[in-house]
Amino acid sequence: MQCRICGSEGVHRTYTVKEMMMGQLEEHEYFQCNQCQCLQITTIPSNLGDHYPSNYYSYVAPNSQGGAKQSLIRFRDQYAATGKNVVGKALQLLSPNAKLTTLRPLKLTKDSRILDVGCGAGLLLHSLREVGFKNLLGLDPFNQDLIQYPNGLRIEKRDIFSETGQWDVIMFHHSFEHMPEQQATLKKVFELLAPNGTALLRVPTVTSYAWQHYGVNWVQLDAPRHLFLHSVESIKVLAKQCGFKLDNIVYDSNAFQFWGSEQYEKGIMLRDNNSWAEHPEQSIFSAAQIKEFEKRAQELNSLNQGDQAAFYLRKPS
Template sequence: MTQCRICGSEGAHRSYVAREMMLGLRSEHRYFQCMDCECLQIEQIPDNLADYYPDHYYSYRAPGGSGNPLQKALTRMRDSYEITGKNLPGRIMHLLAPNAKLATLRPLQLSQDARILDVGCGAGILLHSLRETGFHNLLGIDPFNRDDIVYPNGLRIEKRDIFSEQGQWDLVMFHHSFEHLTDQQAHLQQAFKLLQPGGAALVRLPTVSSYVWQEYGVNWVQLDAPRHLYLHSLKSMERLAQQCGFLSERVVYDSNALQFWGSKQYEQDIPLRDPRSWTESPENSLFTAKQIRHFEQRAQELNALNQGDQAAFYLRKPA
């Protein structure tokens, strides 16, 4: 009998074997999906989990940026539009090159004085964009970074975890970091503790409450074994939020074309970091640019139907 780590349900939960396919290691890892709360979770966390996060892992990449003042100004206007929904030139830039991650902050209606903590932020790309648009009460933390980071614009990213933090915050964010955390309840309870009354937690993660999990199963690109320890359902995230004292305000699906082209590649045994992968070499991949555009359109359709493969969960600490 296996016990779900989220809801405690015991039983003959359905099991799966998934391979590591981002790096192409193809090591096998067993998962089970709780028959009650529907959370998909790894059966045994590998002892060598750190080995699956090499130095070139994508979240460690530092923010890029052109030295061109005009380009910087246009990027700031675009990012300001993503956060606020205002700024006409920024809207035009959004249509040309959207920043979907920043757009998930818009429902929170943040002021530039908002105190924002980003947990598991890697090199802090999102916080860097916020700093460039005028937000100043920002801190990023990630225990897996090599060292602390201080950017020329004053942004600090510190090498430590959420349990070392003592401050009070208006927003605590987990942007595709929460699914990597071993103790889900402890981390969300700590976020609750650090929030001011009325503050919010924003948790963005892949979800099994999606079309592609049903369609592709263990070839679903965002299962991402063994790095993703928990793939939540709507039901399991709701239960976890309640356990930690949060009110669930809304869920917004924000998936993209990756769910299709990545999963189709895995079906063909092509890793994400393979020379034949769309992300590495589009000209050598299975897909045309037209197909990728179709996948993106299909992703937006699924988001509108609440069936995309990732979502933003907006949780509120009671005032």
């Protein structure tokens, strides 16, 4: 087997992983490169689209609410994304928007040109649009059709290879690991970015406690949808191949790595009725246990051992 990232050939360790989100229980083989440590599916399924049903989580549309509650959400999201808004700072502490927080190192302005690839219904972009960002576009080839929101945001049904505009930020929030053409995709990103532009890759990572501890029961393996589970080393290799400089890594894992993986160990699918994701009141976990999992996740993030991270790749000027 040859690693699709670094090209290393030889004997790589293999793993048999079951599809556990939807409960299909199909078995898929993965191998972990003995050089760059990227964990990758051995054979990409020809029917990959069948593993994204209409109730897949990223297709859920934003829940638009009016009145005072919506104003408070805007304050919170403005602070999460930019670090500005005193009221939003307090709200972020009470009810954090972790996805938007990963945008803060980008030092965005309301004029920043932002492309979100593989964004599903575009929840994150919708939040940015609501707080005043105007130059936004989402792409997702798996959507049913074009999405046009009342606030002007467009989510187009196509992939990045058809894009021709120039962007300051191109981001992949847990979508890059789903893409078969890793080098071709990132080279296209490099082409579309303005000088000193940034590619933001938020992905699960095998450079983590969760992969080492849970192995094939690690919830973020998500076979067969996750085709590549990168290590820090494999991201460095990929960035160099495509002309980028890796500027920063921010670990942003949460309690999911624990409760999801512990459920899988016990044979509880993510969409089961007694899954914490579906019916917390029927779950095997208490709210106190979930809170403890969240605390442990933050500790792992501080040690650079969380099971997901944001990688900031800069295009040199």
